[in-house]
Amino acid sequence: MNVADRGLPVAVPSTALFTDQYEFTMLQAALRAGTAERRCAFEVFARRLPEGRRYGVVAGTGRVLDAVENFRFDDQVLQYLRERRIVDAPTLDWLSRYRFGGDITGYPEGEVYFPGSPVMRVEGSFAECVLLETVILSILNHDSAVAAAASRMAVAAAGRPLMEMGARRTHELSAVAASRAAYLGGFASTSDLAAGFRYDIPTVGTSAHSFTLLHDSERDAFTAQVDSLGSGTTLLVDTYDVAEAVRAAVETAGPGLGAVRIDSGDLLLLAHRVRQQLDELGATGTRIVVTSDLDEYAIASLAAAPVDAYGVGTQLVTGSGHPTCSMVYKLVARAASAERDAPLLPVAKKSMGGKTSAGGAKWAARRPDEDGVAMAEVVGTGTVPEELREHQLHVPLVRRGETVAREPLDTARERHKKALAGLPMSAMQLSRGEPVLPTEYV
Amino acid sequence: MNVADRGLPVAVPSTALFTDQYEFTMLQAALRAGTAERRCAFEVFARRLPEGRRYGVVAGTGRVLDAVENFRFDDQVLQYLRERRIVDAPTLDWLSRYRFGGDITGYPEGEVYFPGSPVMRVEGSFAECVLLETVILSILNHDSAVAAAASRMAVAAAGRPLMEMGARRTHELSAVAASRAAYLGGFASTSDLAAGFRYDIPTVGTSAHSFTLLHDSERDAFTAQVDSLGSGTTLLVDTYDVAEAVRAAVETAGPGLGAVRIDSGDLLLLAHRVRQQLDELGATGTRIVVTSDLDEYAIASLAAAPVDAYGVGTQLVTGSGHPTCSMVYKLVARAASAERDAPLLPVAKKSMGGKTSAGGAKWAARRPDEDGVAMAEVVGTGTVPEELREHQLHVPLVRRGETVAREPLDTARERHKKALAGLPMSAMQLSRGEPVLPTEYV
Structure with missing residues (x-):
C-alpha cells in the first residue's frame, strides 16, 4: 500500500523533481562514462548537533519511505526535463524506467542520534542512489529539527500536554510535517487539520480573539x-x-467550564491569579491553557505555575532556534567497477579545510553501562565487536526496493520515549552543553 | 485560469485543511449565534521586523491567491470533518458551498514593508474570512522570511549572480516556495527542479563530490x-x-572551461589562488563559483575576491536567522449587525500585557521627500490626506471572490528592485539597526 498516494490534502503524483539538478547531470555523465551502475553506499549523517544540543532525534523516516516509493518519472516530468534540456535522450529513457531497487538501512524513526551517527544508508547503483539525495535530506533535515525541539519541550513540560499550533508560522505543508514530527517528539495534539487528516493526529482548537471581537x-x-x-x-x-x-x-459556562486560555501578558502571574479566581468561583476543575510565544525555556519556567496545558507555535515549527539539521548524504563506498561482484572500496573527500568524513559503510551501536544506561555511540566499519552486537542501531527499511519497515506513527513516538529514557540523565538538561554521548569510531 | 491546479509536482486538490481547527469551531458558533454573516475586515501585519532588519519584503501574494481559489470542501474533506465531529451538520452544509466571495486588498508582491504596514486586508462575512487565517499567514510568513533574506543577499552580492541551493535544508515543498521567494528577492536561479517546473525559474547544477569519488x-x-x-x-x-x-x-576541458566550483575551505584565499592559477593556465574566462555555508555577511566579505557567482543554501531557506515573519491576521472592523448595510465598527484587543493593535481598516502610503526617496510609512484610518493619495501602497487583489491581480513572478521581482531603490541608502546596510522608515499612524 502506498501511503503517500493517499496523502491528501496534497497528493504527490511524484517526488522525482524534489531533486537538485546536479543529480540528473551526474546521472547523465555517469551513464555515458559507464560508471552509473557501480554499486555504491551513501550515508546520511550530521557532523555535529545544533550548538548546545545534547541529542538529536531521527524523524521523517516514514516520509522518506513514501518519497522513495513515489520517486517516478511520468510523462509530464520527462517532458519538462526534455524541453529544458536538463538531460539527454538516453538519460530520459533510463529515467522513464526508474524505480529504486536497492536497500535502505537506518536508525528507526524516533531513535536519538549524535554527531557522526550513520542515521541512514542507501545502497544500490550510483545511478539509482544519487537521485535520492535531495528529497531524503529535505525530509530528514526538516522533520528531525522539529522533532528535536518538540522532544526538549516535552521534557520541559514534564507530563503536561503540549499542543502544536505553529501552522501559521511556516509553509503550509511544512506545517503538516511539523505536526507529525511534534507528535513523534512528545506533543499530544495539533491545531492543524491537514495533519489530523493526513496522520490521524488528535486535533484541538476552539476560538481566537476575533471571535470575541x-x-x-x-x-x-x-x-x-x-x-x-x-x-x-x-x-x-x-x-x-x-x-x-x-x-x-x-457565569456563562458554569463551574463545569472545561478550560480558559491565556494568550498574552505575564503568564506566570496570570496563571496564579486565574487559578485562584477559578477556585474561588468553584470552577476547581477548569483547566488553564497558556499559548503565548512559548519555547522549552518558557515552558520550564512555568513548571511551578498552575498551568494544565501548553500551546506552542513559532518555536516548535522553527526548531527552537535550529530550523534545520545539518545532515549530509555522502558517498562512503563504491565498487571498483560496474561488475556485479566488484568489491566495495571506501571513499571520502580529502581536501584541506573541512567537510571531510570517514569512508566505508558503517555500523552503529550504543554501548550501555552495567545499569543499561547508554555510555557511548560507537560507529565503525568492518566487523561489529561481539559485545556490541545486540546493541546495534540499524534496522532494514527497504530491501531490493521494497519497503520493509512501514509502521504507525505511534510506534515511532513510543520508541522516542524509550530512547530518551535510555540516555544519561543529563540529556534532560535544557541548558546548552555537549552531546550527552561521545561518538567513538572503531 | 487556476494556476494552482497546474501546480505539479504537487497537485493541491484543496487548501481547505491548511487551517487551524479553531477557525471551524468559531464558524460553527457564529453560524448558530447569527453573527457569522456580519461583515468584517481582517488585516495582516507584523508588529515588528525581525531584530536588526531594516525592511521586510512582501512575498507569497501569488500563492495566497492560488490558495484562496482552491479553498473548497470536497466530499473527502467534509467526511473527515464529520467523522471527527469537528463541526456540526449545519456547518458542514455551509462549508460544502464555500467559496470566498469577498475582497482582498494588499501591498503588491515584492513591495517592502515596515512594522504595522497593513500588508493585506481581507473583507467579507466573518464566516468566509475567518477560515482563511492560517493558510494566508503560513504562506506570507514563510515566503516573506525567505524573500527578505534573499533581498539582503542580493544587496551583498552587488550584481554577481546568486544561485538558490537550499532544498536539502528545508521541507521538500517549502523548498519550492523558497526558490520562488529567492527569485523574487533577487536570486538568478535555483538548483531545485520542482521550482523550475512549477515557477519557470532558471535551474542550475552540474556535479557533487560523490561524482568525483x-x-x-x-x-x-x-x-x-x-x-x-x-x-x-x-x-x-x-x-x-x-x-x-x-x-x-x-587540461581536461581546455581553457574554455566554463567554471570551477569551490565548496569548502577558506573561500577568500582559495578564490584568489584559483583565479591566479586559472589565469596562468590561460583559462582567463573560466568563472569561479563558491558555495560553502554562505549568508549575506559571507557574501559581502567576498566582495573583493575574484568570485563570479554564489550558491546559497541553508541560510537562504531558513531566512538567515529569521525563518518566519511575525505577521498576524487580526479582526480590525466588523459590522454592528448581520444586515447588509450595517456600518463597520473598529475593533481591537485591549488587554494589558501586549499584543494590542489599532482598530479600523487602514490605508497605507509611503511619503517621499522632494527627491522621491521614501521618508515614512504612513498608516491611517478614514480619509487619505490629499498629498499622500498618489503614494498609496494598496492594490486590489481579489474583488467579489475573483482574483484581479494575477501576474508573472518576474513582475514582482522587478517591483522589489524598484521598491528597494526607492528607500534611503541606509536600507542597504547589512548591519543590525532600526527599520529604515518610521511608521507614522494618522
Whole structure:
C-alpha cells in the first residue's frame, strides 16, 4: 500500500523533481562514462548537533519511505526535463524506467542520534542512489529539527500536554510535517487539520480573539461559544480584562467550564491569579491553557505555575532556534567497477579545510553501562565487536526496493520515549552543553 | 485560469485543511449565534521586523491567491470533518458551498514593508474570512522570511549572480516556495527542479563530490563530466587537492572551461589562488563559483575576491536567522449587525500585557521627500490626506471572490528592485539597526 498516494490534502503524483539538478547531470555523465551502475553506499549523517544540543532525534523516516516509493518519472516530468534540456535522450529513457531497487538501512524513526551517527544508508547503483539525495535530506533535515525541539519541550513540560499550533508560522505543508514530527517528539495534539487528516493526529482548537471581537460583548461571545461547543470548551480570556473575562466565563459556562486560555501578558502571574479566581468561583476543575510565544525555556519556567496545558507555535515549527539539521548524504563506498561482484572500496573527500568524513559503510551501536544506561555511540566499519552486537542501531527499511519497515506513527513516538529514557540523565538538561554521548569510531 | 491546479509536482486538490481547527469551531458558533454573516475586515501585519532588519519584503501574494481559489470542501474533506465531529451538520452544509466571495486588498508582491504596514486586508462575512487565517499567514510568513533574506543577499552580492541551493535544508515543498521567494528577492536561479517546473525559474547544477569519488581518479571524473556536459560545465575542484584539481580541470576541458566550483575551505584565499592559477593556465574566462555555508555577511566579505557567482543554501531557506515573519491576521472592523448595510465598527484587543493593535481598516502610503526617496510609512484610518493619495501602497487583489491581480513572478521581482531603490541608502546596510522608515499612524 502506498501511503503517500493517499496523502491528501496534497497528493504527490511524484517526488522525482524534489531533486537538485546536479543529480540528473551526474546521472547523465555517469551513464555515458559507464560508471552509473557501480554499486555504491551513501550515508546520511550530521557532523555535529545544533550548538548546545545534547541529542538529536531521527524523524521523517516514514516520509522518506513514501518519497522513495513515489520517486517516478511520468510523462509530464520527462517532458519538462526534455524541453529544458536538463538531460539527454538516453538519460530520459533510463529515467522513464526508474524505480529504486536497492536497500535502505537506518536508525528507526524516533531513535536519538549524535554527531557522526550513520542515521541512514542507501545502497544500490550510483545511478539509482544519487537521485535520492535531495528529497531524503529535505525530509530528514526538516522533520528531525522539529522533532528535536518538540522532544526538549516535552521534557520541559514534564507530563503536561503540549499542543502544536505553529501552522501559521511556516509553509503550509511544512506545517503538516511539523505536526507529525511534534507528535513523534512528545506533543499530544495539533491545531492543524491537514495533519489530523493526513496522520490521524488528535486535533484541538476552539476560538481566537476575533471571535470575541465579532460579538457585541465578551459575554455574548462566550454565550455563543458555549451554546455551540458546550461548557467543556476552552474560553479565551485575555481580549479585554482577564479577571472580568474569567468571571463572565464561569457565569456563562458554569463551574463545569472545561478550560480558559491565556494568550498574552505575564503568564506566570496570570496563571496564579486565574487559578485562584477559578477556585474561588468553584470552577476547581477548569483547566488553564497558556499559548503565548512559548519555547522549552518558557515552558520550564512555568513548571511551578498552575498551568494544565501548553500551546506552542513559532518555536516548535522553527526548531527552537535550529530550523534545520545539518545532515549530509555522502558517498562512503563504491565498487571498483560496474561488475556485479566488484568489491566495495571506501571513499571520502580529502581536501584541506573541512567537510571531510570517514569512508566505508558503517555500523552503529550504543554501548550501555552495567545499569543499561547508554555510555557511548560507537560507529565503525568492518566487523561489529561481539559485545556490541545486540546493541546495534540499524534496522532494514527497504530491501531490493521494497519497503520493509512501514509502521504507525505511534510506534515511532513510543520508541522516542524509550530512547530518551535510555540516555544519561543529563540529556534532560535544557541548558546548552555537549552531546550527552561521545561518538567513538572503531 | 487556476494556476494552482497546474501546480505539479504537487497537485493541491484543496487548501481547505491548511487551517487551524479553531477557525471551524468559531464558524460553527457564529453560524448558530447569527453573527457569522456580519461583515468584517481582517488585516495582516507584523508588529515588528525581525531584530536588526531594516525592511521586510512582501512575498507569497501569488500563492495566497492560488490558495484562496482552491479553498473548497470536497466530499473527502467534509467526511473527515464529520467523522471527527469537528463541526456540526449545519456547518458542514455551509462549508460544502464555500467559496470566498469577498475582497482582498494588499501591498503588491515584492513591495517592502515596515512594522504595522497593513500588508493585506481581507473583507467579507466573518464566516468566509475567518477560515482563511492560517493558510494566508503560513504562506506570507514563510515566503516573506525567505524573500527578505534573499533581498539582503542580493544587496551583498552587488550584481554577481546568486544561485538558490537550499532544498536539502528545508521541507521538500517549502523548498519550492523558497526558490520562488529567492527569485523574487533577487536570486538568478535555483538548483531545485520542482521550482523550475512549477515557477519557470532558471535551474542550475552540474556535479557533487560523490561524482568525483565514484570514479577511479579525479581526472576520470572530469573527463566523464566534460564528455557529457561539454567544456562549458562547472567542475568541482575541492574533493582532493584544489591546485591539482584546477590543473586537471583545465587540461581536461581546455581553457574554455566554463567554471570551477569551490565548496569548502577558506573561500577568500582559495578564490584568489584559483583565479591566479586559472589565469596562468590561460583559462582567463573560466568563472569561479563558491558555495560553502554562505549568508549575506559571507557574501559581502567576498566582495573583493575574484568570485563570479554564489550558491546559497541553508541560510537562504531558513531566512538567515529569521525563518518566519511575525505577521498576524487580526479582526480590525466588523459590522454592528448581520444586515447588509450595517456600518463597520473598529475593533481591537485591549488587554494589558501586549499584543494590542489599532482598530479600523487602514490605508497605507509611503511619503517621499522632494527627491522621491521614501521618508515614512504612513498608516491611517478614514480619509487619505490629499498629498499622500498618489503614494498609496494598496492594490486590489481579489474583488467579489475573483482574483484581479494575477501576474508573472518576474513582475514582482522587478517591483522589489524598484521598491528597494526607492528607500534611503541606509536600507542597504547589512548591519543590525532600526527599520529604515518610521511608521507614522494618522
